[in-house]
Amino acid sequence: MxxxxxxxxxxxxxxxxxxxxxxxxxxxxxxxxxxxxxxxxxxxxxxxxxxxxxxxxxxxxxxxxxxxxxxxxxxxxxxxxxxxxxGAQLNFAEQAFRFHRDGEAAQRPAIMSRSELRGLETMSWAELERQVASFAHALRDMGVVSGDRVVSYLPNLPEAIVAFLACASLGAIWSSCSPDMGSNSVLDRFRQIEPKVLIAVDGYRYGGRDHDRRTVVAELRASLPTLEQLIIQPYLDPEARFENAHDWHALVAHDVALSFTPVAFDHPLWVVYSSGTTGMPKPIVHGxxxxxxxxxxxxxxxxxxxxxxxxxxxxxxxxxxxxxxxxxxxxxxxxxxxxxxxxxxxxxxxxxxxxxxxxxxxxxxxxxxxxxxxxxxxxxxxxxxxxxxxxxxxxxxxxxxxxxxxxxxxxxxxxxxxxxxxxxxxxxxxxxxxxxxxxxxxxxxxxxxxxxxxxxxxxxxxxxxxxxxxxxxxxxxxxxxxxxxxxxxxxxxxxxxxxxxxxxxxxxxxxxxxxxxxxxxSDTTINRHGVRMGSGEIYAVVEGQFDAISDSLIVDLEYLGRASWLALFVVMAEGVSLDDTLRAEIRDAIRRQLSPRHTPDEIVAVEAVPRTLTGKKMELPIKKLLLGMDEENAVSRDAMANPDSLAFFRNYRPAVA
The missing domain is CATH 3.40.50.12780 (ANL, N-terminal domain)
Structure with missing residues (x-):
């Protein structure tokens, strides 16, 4: 060009x-x-x-x-x-503690933090090392060994960094979900890796509103059969306690030396998740x-x-x-x-x-x-x-x-x-x-x-x-x-x-x-405001929980600098119409169970979702069509089970500014 x-x-x-x-x-x-x-x-x-x-x-x-x-x-x-x-033997966490370990350097800030619940706080390198050593000691006492999975349901707080470094220092495998994710999304991820320990928060504050997550934590605990230990970080309510759970503050109060378990170069460090267009989120393992x-x-x-x-x-x-x-x-x-x-x-x-x-x-x-x-x-x-x-x-x-x-x-x-x-x-x-x-x-x-x-x-x-x-x-x-x-x-x-x-x-x-x-x-994973989620997770909520909806298609129209515009197309059950009340219920369900960042900007009723001859939703071809590609290049009508369904999408224009 x-x-x-x-x-x-x-x-x-x-x-x-x-x-x-x-x-x-x-x-x-x-x-x-x-x-x-x-x-x-x-x-x-x-x-x-x-x-x-x-x-x-x-x-x-x-x-x-x-x-x-x-x-x-x-x-x-x-x-x-x-x-x-x-042949190499090393430890990810050890590299972080090669700096600022002695004298005045140890008092330099390692983490500076602020939240809607806390003012500005500073954790020195010496204090970070002390807490990581203490928490690693606590995990070891719980029976956590190299290769065990430790999962987190914590906000972006210093405690999450301490917990991760402690986990890595032992050679255990870390995985994390944000507490603004609903129980369905979290369980779809954590169930796959069979964790031994869950570290969770009682709640968090976002946009000036408090969000109590104790019910979700209880559901996670009950629904993860391999879970042996629950650790609670009382954040929203300093007095929050769970029966038969460990309190975070007690676990970072030990006075022990920090040590590192040597592991192979390709020993698993963490599991992160990148959703596909259908099915369960993919648990990606990095070393x-x-x-x-x-x-x-x-x-x-x-x-x-x-x-x-x-x-x-x-x-x-x-x-x-x-x-x-x-x-x-x-x-x-x-x-x-x-x-x-x-x-x-x-x-x-x-x-x-x-x-x-x-x-x-x-x-x-x-x-x-x-x-x-x-x-x-x-x-x-x-x-x-x-x-x-x-x-x-x-x-x-x-x-x-x-x-x-x-x-x-x-x-x-x-x-x-x-x-x-x-x-x-x-x-x-x-x-x-x-x-x-x-x-x-x-x-x-x-x-x-x-x-x-x-x-x-x-x-x-x-x-x-x-x-x-x-x-x-x-x-x-x-x-x-x-x-x-x-x-x-x-x-x-x-x-x-x-x-x-x-x-x-x-x-x-x-x-x-x-x-x-x-x-x-170029694929159909939705990268919405920096948070990725597969369309299949959204379909599971929209189609699985709303009897009024018989089929759906979601498309993110982010391309060539255009602001992200998430459009959800729904096929209504016979005799049911789409109104503002149902739109609000759909958005609320997606916000609570999956992610507030993936609530649709527009929900539109259509006669049918375009599908291939084998029954697959044609997400990517419709995305191309809506982004301006001509129909001949965007869609193969011969490969469609219902080519007449294209008529709506050919003429659709999003309400994005």
Whole structure:
């Protein structure tokens, strides 16, 4: 395609380039490996052409703590099934505690936090280590050993970070859901991995409203047959207690030394969930070593984070960005966490938090920045942001106007727009502190990540929109899906379109500058305001619980910078009509049982849901049709059981502004 006009909105100064972690790494390569590169693109090309040399250099440059050395970097370059760093023994949590352990450094802040229920709190590195050691000791006394599953139903509080690090230190396997998720969604996830311990909160506050979750916790406890221990963090009500449950405060009161259980590079660290279009959410397993190496590389070299940074990426505990937030500790940064509604009491809430923590890196979902722009907010006029060096955005494409708003309303900052996923616990494409920022464009492909745009025939595209693929293995790719004994679910999720090549499900264009533009999802997983959910989960509520609805189809119309617009099409049972009361009941059920972020913007009655000859809902073809693709290219009528159903969708126009 013809090159579009380039609008460079930010240019790193020579001083910033030379102070960056990436520049230091390049100097290290020249000094230690005899490798010199003229620019980032030549460095990236080397990193994917010489995959083993690159990842070995990351291991050495970051001086990864190990209990046993690796015997080889990569057994063979295949996907799926690549084995990385055979023989290595390490522990993810140990890397976080290599910083600030002695003297005055131990009193530096490790976590700075605020919530709608709590004021600003600071936890020092010494206190973080003490609490992690104590909680690990308590878990060990409960019989938790390496490989056991510990699950969390906690808000974005310091306690969640303490619990995760303690779990990881033992080699136990962590999994987390946010307490704004209903019991159905949580059980669909946790039941699959058979947890031994549940850590839960009694309730939380969001948008000024209290949400008691004790009934949900009781349901989780009763519905998880493998559960042996319940730990309660009394948050909404300090006096909250459960029968035969442990109180959080007692478990972090022990005075013991912190120790780490050495595990293999590919020992499971956590289970995260990425929903498919039908069926149960997929439980994705990542390993200690892969998550560690990719986070070190991504946070230090791409995001330019280090020991003197204060780092926030606003998230809930049910989003992969919460895991990424913890990664700041791996490079010695202070992590700044906020729990609550970022728009309550107004959209300046997070910016005030940035001021009081002297934040250097402010990350959030793209929808948040768009909301700030539409509200006419100018943060630099109402708070002091002189410490801020970078603003990160993810979850959905950042519109061009939001780039300009950040530069005008926030300040002279690197705009670190990234795109990755729960699937790899990393960013495929994102920021680069030594390159300029172009409006509407992510700066670079991640080092060691062979990202390309493919056409339908599996050919790489030059400056044209295609499927986002990865042609070489990554250390942080999933080890497996839990209970996927033959690997068929894993293979079907990523490798069935282009054999041996990862297809992620995004539309992407690689620009002549080596940057990238993401145009939205090419599959039917709904990435709604940075929280992913499969359409099948929504259908289970809409069709399973409402007798008035006989069929449904949900489509997210986020594409080419358009604001997310979630449209739910419903087929009514005979003799029943759709009214505002039923619309409200549907939205309320989805909000309570699944996620408030996935409540439909519009609910519309239709005569029929388009289906294939085999009875499958035609979500992706209808999405393409609604986004403007001509019918001939969007839909194969010959493959449809009810082609007449297309008439409504051909003429439908969403009510989005």
């Amino acid at each position: 013809a090159e579009q006009p380039v609008e460079i909105i930010w240019q790193p100064s020579d001083a910033r380039i030379q102070a960056s972690r990436l520049y230091d790494y390049m100097q290290w390569l020249a000094r230690e490996r005899g490798l010199t590169f003229d620019d980032y693109e030549s460095l990236w090309q080397w990193s994917v052409d010489h995959l083993e040399d690159f990842w070995a250099s990351i291991w050495s440059y970051f001086d990864v703590r190990q209990h046993a050395p690796y015997t080889r970097v990569l057994d063979q370059s295949v996907m799926p099934g690549a084995r990385w760093f055979d 200690h070593g892969g998550a560690l190496l990719e986070t070190l590389k991504g946070h230090a070299l791409q995001l330019d984070l280090g020991e003197h940074d204060r780092f926030m990426w606003f998230s809930t505990t049910g989003w992969i960005m919460w895991n990424s937030q913890i990664g700041g500790l791996l490079v010695g940064a202070t992590v700044c966490i906020y729990d609550g509604n970022p728009g309550y009491p107004d959209l300046a809430t997070l910016w005030r938090f940035a001021e009081e923590t002297q934040m250097t890196f402010f990350g959030a979902g793209a929808a948040y920045f768009t909301g700030c722009r539409k509200a006419g907010l100018v943060p630099r006029e109402c708070v002091d942001l002189h410490h801020l060096r970078s603003v990160g955005s993810t979850g959905s494409p950042l519109p061009a106007d939001a780039y300009r708003w950040i530069m005008d309303a926030v300040g002279d900052v690197m705009i670190a727009a990234i795109s990755g996923g729960t699937d790899i616990a990393a960013a495929f494409v994102g920021s680069c502190p030594i390159k300029p920022v172009v409006v509407g464009e992510m700066q670079a492909r991640g080092l060691g990540i062979a990202v390309y745009a493919f056409d339908d025939d599996g050919q790489a595209l030059d400056d044209a929109v295609g499927e986002l693929v990865v042609t070489q293995p990554m250390p942080s790719m999933p080890l497996y899906f839990w209970n996927d004994t033959d690997g068929s679910r894993l293979h079907g999720s990523y490798f069935d379109t282009y054999p041996g090549i990862w297809r992620h499900g995004d539309w992407i264009r690689i620009t002549p500058r080596g940057g990238a533009v993401i145009y939205g999802r």
